[in-house]
Amino acid sequence: MNALTKPENLSTREIQDLDSAHFLHPFTDYKDLATRGARVITKADGIYVWDSEGSKMLDAMSGLWCVNVGYGRKELADAAYQQMMTLPFYNSFFQTTNVPAVKLAARLSALAPKVGDRSFDHVFYSSSGSESNDSNVRMVRRYWDLLGQPQRKVIISRQNAYHGSTMAGASLGGMSGMHAQGDLPIPNITHIEQPYFFENGLPGETSDEFGIRAARWLEEKILAVGPDKVAAFIAEPIQGAGGVIIPPATYWPEIQRIVDKYGILLISDEVICAFGRLGHWFAYEKFGYKPDLVTFAKAVTSGYIPLGGVMVGNRVAQVLIDKGGEFNHGYTYSGHPVACAVALANIDIMEQELLLDKVRGEVGAYFAKRYAELNEHPLVGLAETSGLVAGMVLVKNKATKERFSSEDAVGMLCRAHCFNNGLIMRAVGDRMIIAPPLTMTLSDIDELMRLIRQALDFTLRDLKQMGRV
Numbered sequence: 080m081n082a083l084t085k086p087e088n089l090s091t092r093e094i095q096d097l098d099s100a101h102f103l104h105p106f107t108d109y110k111d112l113a114t115r116g117a118r119v120i121t122k123a124d125g126i127y128v129w130d131s132e133g134s135k136m137l138d139a140m141s142g143l144w145c146v147n148v149g150y151g152r153k154e155l156a157d158a159a160y161q162q163m164m165t166l167p168f169y170n171s172f173f174q175t176t177n178v179p180a181v182k183l184a185a186r187l188s189a190l191a192p193k194v195g196d197r198s199f200d201h202v203f204y205s206s207s208g209s210e211s212n213d214s215n216v217r218m219v220r221r222y223w224d225l226l227g228q229p230q231r232k233v234i235i236s237r238q239n240a241y242h243g244s245t246m247a248g249a250s251l252g253g254m255s256g257m258h259a260q261g262d263l264p265i266p267n268i269t270h271i272e273q274p275y276f277f278e279n280g281l282p283g284e285t286s287d288e289f290g291i292r293a294a295r296w297l298e299e300k301i302l303a304v305g306p307d308k309v310a311a312f313i314a315e316p317i318q319g320a321g322g323v324i325i326p327p328a329t330y331w332p333e334i335q336r337i338v339d340k341y342g343i344l345l346i347s348d349e350v351i352c353a354f355g356r357l358g359h360w361f362a363y364e365k366f367g368y369k370p371d372l373v374t375f376a377k378a379v380t381s382g383y384i385p386l387g388g389v390m391v392g393n394r395v396a397q398v399l400i401d402k403g404g405e406f407n408h409g410y411t412y413s414g415h416p417v418a419c420a421v422a423l424a425n426i427d428i429m430e431q432e433l434l435l436d437k438v439r440g441e442v443g444a445y446f447a448k449r450y451a452e453l454n455e456h457p458l459v460g461l462a463e464t465s466g467l468v469a470g471m472v473l474v475k476n477k478a479t480k481e482r483f484s485s486e487d488a489v490g491m492l493c494r495a496h497c498f499n500n501g502l503i504m505r506a507v508g509d510r511m512i513i514a515p516p517l518t519m520t521l522s523d524i525d526e527l528m529r530l531i532r533q534a535l536d537f538t539l540r541d542l543k544q545m546g547r548v
């Protein structure tokens with residue numbers, strides 16, 4: 080009898096064997112995974128997940144930046160069930176619509192704050208962040224075509240940005256490994272350096288001075304490309320997958336000045352930063368800039384079901400609407416009724432439990448204070464937070480800021496100690512990052528910090544034994 084027809088539960092080994100025999104995971108070295116066997120996650124509740132061996136882990140990554148209201152929320156399961164029984168699916172291609180998609184669009188429009196002359200009264204739906212950024216590329220080009228400036232095609236992005244994994248998403252992103260394998264970027268996408276002060280700040284330069292200098296790389300690029308050829312600039316408010324790179328306070332205002340000066344569109348990719356991660360429904364509000372398009376996905380449903388989209392600002396929406404003509408783009412699942420119903424229930428939870436107020440208030444402040452204490456640890460070069468997202472760089476020498484070499488694989492070492500001791504924390508090179516559920520209590524934060532400190536201690540012990548520090 081093989082594992083598939085076995086009546087009782089599969090053993091971990093059997094699941095791992097079936098996994099490597101049939102499931103090609105995203106961003107994975109298949110040969111390597113087959114020798115190790117995947118960790119099998121079997122259930123979750125609150126801020127914890129369990130694996131098939133019974134290990135309980137505090138999920139400080141909220142799945143993958145998604146599960147902002149925590150696991151095990153019956154309200155979301157009920158919303159999906161009710162909607163599936165009423166209308167599980169219908170398309171919105173042929174001048175048809177559905178009630179949850181309409182209600183969610185109106186609700187998101189109300190939640191997206193007006194800023195300056197920008198308002199966000201329209202939503203374009205997809206099922207993921209990647210698709211949403213593909214939609215952005217299509218929409219930006221359509222916009223300039225309709226305005227009689229079809230030569231404006233170039234979209235400027237940043238090195239080490241993450242904007243998804245489709246052809247356009249990966250092209251907009253600035254991950255060299257992704258570009259290398261896909262013959263990317265596609266034409267008319269170009270990149271500037273990221274605003275990473277710890278790495279790129281000059282000796283004696285303040286972070287505010289660096290922020291201005293980094294923003295001006297955009298202006299230099301616009302001038303190099305030709306201002307009449309540039310369509311848009313895309314950026315994450317805080318780079319997430321790139322390692323939680325928090326820009327200096329001067330960065331966004333200077334970016335705004337530059338995009339205004341040249342009249343180019345600004346796309347804010349808030350797939351991580353929206354829906355409470357930084358204490359706001361949308362993160363542009365926190366930084367005070369004025370985007371034209373805002374990408375969302377992940378936490379809009381707390382990851383319970385796939386949904387993504389773009390908040391389309393009035394500047395773009397008005398042109399698409401007033402000029403008429405069909406927009407030849409969309410997805411089977413644009414405005415999926417079940418996904419939209421779950422999103423509405425997710426927003427209800429965030430409002431009822433005042434999760435955004437907590438991130439902006441007591442919970443966020445306590446998280447920032449406790450996380451800052453990690454700066455005392457000998458391995459930590461700089462530990463920083465914003466809202467409920469945090470990153471730290473691990474260094475060989477605190478005084479000189481000397482970094483580890485990539486062969487030291489210090490991030491992977493630390494991550495292994497996290498996993499083996501009940502904590503899920505992600506490694507990006509030599510940076511360790513977290514984005515815990517917004518439902519964290521103060522005592523949950525204490526437990527999280529205890530686990531992080533323990534993992535850092537074990538990592539330091541290993542590095543000493545190996546003679547690496």
Ligand SMILES: *Cc1c(COP(=O)(O)O)cnc(C)c1O
Pocket residue numbers: 144206207208209210241242243244315319320348349350351376377387
């Ligand atoms: C995760 C992410 C994406 C891609 O979203 P998918 O749902 O994986 O396609 C895009 N942009 C940002 C900023 C992200 O963090």
